[in-house]
Amino acid sequence: MDMTDTRCGRWAAESGIHKWEHVLLTDSGWYGEYENGVQRIHENILCRFHDMLGKPAAEAKVLFIPTAANSDESRPAAGKCFAELLSAGISPNNIRVYDVDCSLSEDEAMVFDVIYFTGGDTGYLLRRLRDTGFDNVVKKMVYVNKVYVGVSAGSLIAAPNIGEPYNAETAGLCLINAYLSFHNPKGAPPRTDMPLPHIPLSGGQALAVSWKGYEMVE
Numbered sequence: 001m002d003m004t005d006t007r008c009g010r011w012a013a014e015s016g017i018h019k020w021e022h023v024l025l026t027d028s029g030w031y032g033e034y035e036n037g038v039q040r041i042h043e044n045i046l047c048r049f050h051d052m053l054g055k056p057a058a059e060a061k062v063l064f065i066p067t068a069a070n071s072d073e074s075r076p077a078a079g080k081c082f083a084e085l086l087s088a089g090i091s092p093n094n095i096r097v098y099d100v101d102c103s104l105s106e107d108e109a110m111v112f113d114v115i116y117f118t119g120g121d122t123g124y125l126l127r128r129l130r131d132t133g134f135d136n137v138v139k140k141m142v143y144v145n146k147v148y149v150g151v152s153a154g155s156l157i158a159a160p161n162i163g164e165p166y167n168a169e170t171a172g173l174c175l176i177n178a179y180l181s182f183h184n185p186k187g188a189p190p191r192t193d194m195p196l197p198h199i200p201l202s203g204g205q206a207l208a209v210s211w212k213g214y215e216m217v218e
Contacts, residue, residue: 057089068120117154
């Protein structure tokens with residue numbers, strides 16, 4: 001599948017009309033590895049988040065979606081993501097945890113300044129979004145320049161497709177005109193056998209995406 005696909009082509013055309021610019025797709029957030037017992041923060045990624053936010057972090061309301069973290073292995077990583085938001089200055093009182101369970105209306109979602117997707121099971125997350133219709137709410141939030149932050153699986157769903165081979169069942173949100181892979185070794189070369197550019201990300205890297213294109217943040 002490529003961007004000539006009807007679904008992605010329509011979304012690409014619509015997205016240009018709305019001229020959104022606040023999508024941050026990260027490999028593993030802005031927390032890094034531990035050094036001498038202290039967890040490193042990737043300041044460039046964190047600063048880009050604050051720039052996109054455009055208001056004091058303590059005033060921002062965040063819709064936190066840990067739905068992809070549906071296993072014992074991935075749940076601790078979702079806790080790390082929550083801690084990242086606190087480290088960025090977000091008030092815990094301003095974070096709503098939402099498991100994509102139809103308990104939140106579109107109007108209620110639009111109150112939030114940020115929508116944050118953790119990592120985990122990409123296919124499960126995408127199915128939940130599609131089955132509940134919340135994928136359309138997410139796109140509307142992006143359209144009006146709410147900040148979208150993805151970590152691993154939460155970033156991968158922003159691609160045109162998450163599968164290989166690619167098909168309609170694995171079609172993503174089409175926020176970026178490229179295929180993505182995560183948790184690669186530093187300096188891993190991109191694949192050249194794909195119909196769109198392939199971007200391999202590793203820890204400490206992110207993509208700042210807008211309706212015009214994307215740039216690496218590291």
